[in-house]
Amino acid sequence: MRSRRLFEAIQEDLRALRRRRSGGDAPLPAEADASSAAGTREIAEHHSIPADDPGSEVEEWAALSRAAARHRMEAEELAAQLEALRSSESYRLGHAIVRPFRKLASLRRRPARKADGRVRRAISYLRRGDLPRTQEALTIPSGTRLLGPLNDKHKTAMFLAWGLDNDALASVVDEVARLQLMLRDFKPLFVTDSDSWSAFEHYGYWFEYIPPADEWTRHNETTGWPAYVSERIGSIIETYKPARVVVYEGGPVGEALRRGVLNSVVGRSERPTEKAALLPQRHSESR
């Protein structure tokens, strides 16, 4: 309950500051609003500090008030999560344990947080063991035209529909729907570089979109797309954990292999650290 202690400490700071300002022990407003503005105004009025005073006193109060409100929200959220953990089913234990610890970890990190460390954190986050990606697969809808539920123990099948024109894509989706209606053993997840999504929407199928090479390259470095697409596909596989991957290609045969789209399907997903655009971990303390 580190965050609760932190919040209590901030409250104590507020009380001390208030005592210094007013020379008394007047209580804080009973229900300080979670938002900074209202909280500030109430506190300011209570202590006869003009609300429009541009001086440092109001700013100081505002900063403390904002911090207090934020920590209170987080502490309450944490408490609720822990409560949920206590009452959860055993099969949820693993997952539920992870989140409060993640929250605590993030709270611990916060005082040292600087803008220039964010991608370091993002990358270390992506590499840590307590990621959402290591949790259970993201549940996706079965589709809306199934005439009843799917069979028990159905799996997710990933259909990589790459380089297809709109008609070809629609035909593939139609055929997948037909097959699903008959076999009833799988949920399709579509991954496509097409922005024509009406067929997915028609059947209520879940899909992921990846910008095609020419479009991505227009906005990025010339040779970065294979690494990008490989990483995206790797992330999708980790998120949905499909039991099977089926590839439909338009254009030249082997294009998805040739251009790196299948790197993460056939090989290990790799995250090149050189993609970090911001600064990494620093070690400036003396040894």
Place this chain on the structure above:
Amino acid sequence: MPTGSYDYDLAILGDFRYPGGTSVSLAEELKAQTAAGYTTALVPMRTPQLKRKRRFHPQLISCIQSGMGELVAPDQAIRVKLLVIRHPGLLTEDPDPRPRVEADQVLMVANQTPGDLLEPDGILYYDPARVDRRLHELFGDQVLWTPIGPEVREGLNATGAALNLSPTDWHNVLDPDEWWADRSSYVAERPVIGRHSRPHWKKWPASAEQILAAYPDDEAIQVKILGGGEVAADILGRVPSNWTLYPFNSVPPRDFLREIDFQVYYHHPQLIEAFGRTIVEALASATPTIVSPHFEKLFGDACVYAEPEDVAESVWRLYDDPAGYRERAEQGHLFVRENFGHEVHRRRIAEFVGKPAEGSPRRAAIPRRRAQDRAILFAANGSGMGHLTRTMAVARRLPEAVQPIFVTLSSGMNLIRDAGYLCEYIPQGGGERWQAFLEQRLVEIIASYGPKALVFDSAPFTGLTEAKLTTGLPFVWIRRAMWQKDRGGSNLARAGHFDLVIEPGEFAADFDQGLTTAHREGVVCVPPILLLDEPELIQRDEARAELGLEDSNLTVLVQLGSGNIDELAFLLRTTVERLLRVPNLEVVVGDSPISRGRVELPSEVRRLTTYPINRYLKGFDFAISAAGYNSVHELVGFGMPTVFIPMRAPLDDQHGRARYVEAVGAGLSLDPISEAGLDRCLETILAEDRRRDMSERCQELFPGNGAPQAASAVADLVAHTSRLERLG
């Protein structure tokens, strides 16, 4: 892909697993020659020097998979004009399998000295004479050796081998435009010196005294080291307090160099540095570079040459002379452009190969705007297009220095693409697991694009705020006002997660009873945000001609949004059927581009699915519209007499907004919806003088477009973040 009697213009024989400069230089050459239109075969070979199991270098994988060279089988028979062999170490043993490349000219690029003084006596990396014999045996007599710099040339000469040595060096190249950095100001209030290299003891001076002379333990100077800092720390037994160490490869050198004022590079006195790519990269990024005098042979007057003990003095001399500093920075960059740029490589390839074959695929290098910071614009879904439209309104007004990258949950993503922006799509779901997924995707996107801020428009999700906590990236909330009374408290409570809240102006602000009205402290309030400015609207005659509208008729635009299809269908049919009974009235229905179903309407109704539809607004006489934020502000903003119909929305107070518009005479409100009410509204709006009055009231009351101010606030935050990062 034969070109004449050749299979390719040139072939490159190499071990593409080399982890460092060899592969990076090769990738650069591939980019340059592909952009010039040359076709290249990459012939893989396995060097005995690389013991570790590893993949091809990622940059080479990317080049190959981007179509910059064709990877052929190691023993594939091919005919080329020029065969370039990278690294003599490849041929220290007989290759297995034997490469079968027939070439008019063979070039052995020696990118390493045969040995260096740090190796035990008598042991060389390769024996030039033996390699040369093998070359002749494999590829014939047209073999030319080209060292990558004077140090390697001297090394080759020193062995006494009888080589056919090129009179010029085969310098490594890079694209100076990719590296260039603005040096109009210093990084910080004290000089920041830095270096980047792979972590090897050979890359550092031998003694603690020399290290501290070159990289002073002095608080007046900041030292940043990318790669190999631990080597120096081991020698020193500590890390000086003014040093900041970054692990090797943890940040691109290009970005690292933007965070230092001077590159200071000294290596072990007995290492023979073959080329010094690190120096070329620093010069390319206009970083004044201080190195040992022995580099002068290669870099001429592009660097500052000093012994380690003179580094501090050299730094301060330039730092105290900003004009001289800038001049030195530009001089280094120009030197690289002239001597190590892609053009240099294209010229030398042309010397051997001639012009590229006609009709060979030419991949022009795609210019990217220099030194752009990025901002992620996250347009979440809604029942309509409001979030997407507002973020696009801001994006198109961002300055050139900020590149917008979109993220959306909306099926209207293709509209963003059509507007020329790169867009990532995140499928929308619900529940805790989806929120974790959203967080993960946002973190991935932030790591991938390295933005300086994220701009969000909608009600904040848990996954969004978690991503904020995880990354610490500055977040901006474009928080539309006019919430329904007492609703949205949980949204408001998340305001603390945002570094900046921008509130787009609300025309009906006087009727706003929502929670945001009491929470505007610290909020940047701007006039209403509109996608278009008035001059962007198509003039009446042109619009009517494009839409095929009869000149003599009155024309009404009906746009009721993209809400629940069943509710919408009933309302739309009722409205349209009533309108069709009005003589000489042409009815045009604007279908939402993200609508999941199309309401069947009588055939006389003209349908229009275009975005943004309001470009055609001047072609219409009046409108019947939903009372969402964007619709109301665009229609009122452009003086269009309109009957507003409030639709059901989770938070937006459309009823209040429509009531206000009617109360101030700027339009009409059909609330509650009824046929009698519609009759009343039509009776009013069909009168020309009433339409004119409404239009005048709109123009009188509307405060103008606030999108430029919103974009400016975002750009300021981006610039501020960027500056903070540079200051470290």
